[in-house]
Amino acid sequence: MADLFEGDAAYAIRLGKQAFTFSAAHFITYAGDTCEPLHGHNYRVAIEAEAPLDANHYVLDFIATRDTLAGIVRRLDHRMLLPTEHRTIRVQKSVGPTGGHEVVVTHGDRRWVFPAEDCVLLPVPNTTAEKLAEWIGKTLLQALEQNDAPRPARLTVEVDECEGQIGRCRLG
Template sequence: MSQRIYRLQVTKDQLGFAAAHFITMRGKCERLHGHNYRVTVEVEGFLCEDQYVVDFGVLKKHAAEIARTLDHRVLLAAENPKIEYSQNEQHLTVRYEDKYYVFPIAEVIMLPIQNTTAELLATYFCAELCERLRQDGVDTLKMVGVWVSEGPGQQAFASREWVQS
């Protein structure tokens, strides 16, 4: 007999973040701009002995913590081969061909992704959420997924199969 699989979804105000970014695409670099991002988290899994998949409070806590790390920051793709980075004690210089920006280090976050697209922001958020849930001892999941919306009607989804440790 197979186990029943359940899906949970969390969308809350505290799962949003406002951030600036730019992406490189088709041989050019778009202008620096911002979004009021919204995040929706989905998990699939099996009931634990207490008859729930994962505590909603735990899921919301970790997702909100990740969103706070991105809030009011300039999101930069650390693994983008087209962008050069250099820094001194207080500033980070970002260069794409003849275009460059200088930001206070405290106002940027370097993400381990190749571009700050909604797809890769969802991938990053999903990986971070999986790691935090795993550290919290969650072991009932089958899949973790994250929607990142840049605005109404414009969102990307990334998911990760849960691998038992």
């Protein structure tokens, strides 16, 4: 890993803007295999990136990083967030009786059907704030790499699901 220090200084940027908010529905399992009711949150996302300064004397370009993160967050806005790697929640795409694409979700004797265009299928085992933070962080790192931006030495992503209930993931 690159040395974060330059002399006696370490550098990081933090982004936490209104543009990084999204409203979405989900449900999780807890206490073993208990499935909570379907509900929604007004999520807020913030990131902190740590790295040595580049040739321009910044960690990451604020504008490019802001725009990339805002695009990722927009993909989640007003959607049903579904985990595709859960042990007992089954998520299947299908064609409905009227010919439209839908997503059928089952857990035990519970069953939900959603229009496919309203869903985001996430490769996570549960749609907790922590796992959403990890997915957002990995997606951001991949997008930065595709745009030839430097990879930060550490990226911390916070997902606030309810005014102070924050899940955090640090990728390094």
